Amino acid sequence: MKPRIAVTLGDPAGVGPEIVARLCAHAPTLELAELIVVGQRRLLEAGARSCGLPAPAVEVVEVGQLLKITPGLPSPASGKLAGGFVEKALELVQAGEAAAMATAPISKEALQAAGYSDTGHTTLLARRTGTERPVMMLAGERLKVVLVTIHKAMRDVPGLLSVEGIVHTAQVTHDSLERYWGIAAPRLAVCGLNPHAGEHGLFGDEEERIIAPAVEELRAAGVDAVGPLPPDTVFWRATRGHFDTVVCMYHDQGLIPLKLLHFEDGVNVSLGLPIIRTSVDHGTAYDLAGTGQANPASMIAAVRMAAQMAMAGD
Structure with missing residues (x-):
């Protein structure tokens, strides 16, 4: 049917x-x-x-x-x-x-x-x-991204990030990839917020304070999550099959690479x-x-x- x-x-x-x-x-x-x-x-x-x-x-x-x-x-x-x-x-x-x-x-x-x-x-x-908290995925054949924050001003993003928010976004994504895409053990790449994923605190501390603890919590829950990874290389790796999706900290971090590859055939999916x-x-x-x-x-x-x-x- x-x-x-x-x-x-x-x-x-x-x-x-x-x-x-x-x-x-x-x-x-x-x-x-x-x-x-x-x-x-x-x-x-x-x-x-x-x-x-x-x-x-x-x-x-x-x-x-x-x-x-x-x-x-x-x-x-x-x-x-x-x-x-x-x-x-x-x-x-x-x-x-x-x-x-x-x-x-x-x-x-x-x-x-x-x-x-x-x-x-x-x-x-x-x-x-x-x-309460749906998750936005943008998907194409070569790349899938999900967003922790969506339509927010850049100046507000650091203050809106939390361990709980990242874990929720990644967990909903993990469960959806299993259920709807048939991926038995989804591999999630988690982006850093700052250049070079903060370079051990040189360019910001959100990676060490928020993102790394979220990744640790996800891994403890059985989710195959890796990060925080430098945003300037993670999307290339995802398109080469290293990851099933990329968890992005803000709107344009995910949408720019997605639309570069899938401007005409990208799909917006509401998860959760x-x-x-x-x-x-x-x-x-x-x-x-x-x-x-x-x-x-x-x-x-x-x-x-x-x-x-x-x-x-x-």
């Missing part, structure tokens, strides 16, 4: 309707998963027209009122629909009507303009599922939720909305990963 994947249209003023329309025409993905598009058929068909495609012959779960949406122009209306699509997809998964959800991009600004307090998909889903959720690893691309030029590779990769995780997690 092919897993049923609930696919949201994202912010309808962005490229979501177009990349989902292209997804619905991608035969290899349709062989792997059964798609349920969560949004509005009129928006999906408009996206298909922009791409020169026929109206997709997929199941569509209608959500929200027929609000005026202009491609390329985010608004409270587009944010309201985007949030509603995510909430409905979550309901489908929680009810067992879908095995997982894959989300097209939304705008944090439009979402909040619509009255949501959330800063994006992850916080919305965490709030709705009662999850009671459901499976994947997403594109790019934004709404308002400048491309309505042109039919948006690349669907990340959307396709997100659905394929959601299907593979669903089958592995059964």
